[in-house]
Amino acid sequence: MTCQIGGKNCGPIVFVNTSLFRCVAPAGTGQSLPVVVTVNNRFSQPANLFSYAAATVTSVAGCEGSGVATVNCSRSGGTRITVAGDNFGDAGAVVLVGGQVCQFPSHDLPDLHATLSCSLPANNRLAQTIIVVQQAGILTGNVKYI
Numbered sequence: 297m298t299c300q301i302g303g304k305n306c307g308p309i310v311f312v313n314t315s316l317f318r319c320v321a322p323a324g325t326g327q328s329l330p331v332v333v334t335v336n337n338r339f340s341q342p343a344n345l346f347s348y349a350a351a352t353v354t355s356v357a358g359c360e361g362s363g364v365a366t367v368n369c370s371r372s373g374g375t376r377i378t379v380a381g382d383n384f385g386d387a388g389a390v391v392l393v394g395g396q397v398c399q400f401p402s403h404d405l406p407d408l409h410a411t412l413s414c415s416l417p418a419n420n421r422l423a424q425t426i427i428v429v430q431q432a433g434i435l436t437g438n439v440k441y442i
Contacts, residue, residue: 301346302329323409324348325385326432351389351428351436353381358413373399373418379426381436384409388431393417394424 297317299306304322311317330342358377359369369375377398379391386408391398398414405411412428428436 298334300330300332300334302326321346321348323386324432325351325383325388325430325434327434348430348432348434349383350434351381351383351385351430353379353426353428353436355380356426358416369416371419373416375416376413377416378404379412379414379428380410381428382410383430384412384428385430385432390429392425392427392429394419394421 306319309319327347328344329346333340359366391414396417401414
């Protein structure tokens with residue numbers, strides 16, 4: 297027997313009884329992902345029953361100060377910032393600063409799902425919101441300022 301969530305294997309499978317099993321969901325992002333169970337080469341009908349948590353931002357660092365917010369960033373852009381939080385996904389997230397795309401994003405070690413860095417776009421406004429968009433298009437549940 298196998299189980300896939302969004303095309304990725306779920307495992308290991310532990311049988312609870314003849315009609316219930318449990319497995320560890322693979323890392324990922326997305327909402328309403330298809331769950332497919334295979335038993336003896338027979339596939340279940342895909343059912344869009346699984347959703348990952350939205351990303352959350354807990355801190356921003358890179359200009360002056362750090363913690364919940366960072367200040368005095370260059371208005372000409374290019375400053376590299378680090379966004380920390382959870383549920384970013386292991387690749388493909390986009391960071392928006394004041395509605396503009398933060399350039400050259402990367403998921404950083406040691407936890408690809410919890411740390412992103414990118415280069416700020418040029419901007420001349422204060423108190424910009426930061427939004428992380430997961431690869432599957434889910435926005436952060438909260439925002440922080442830069």
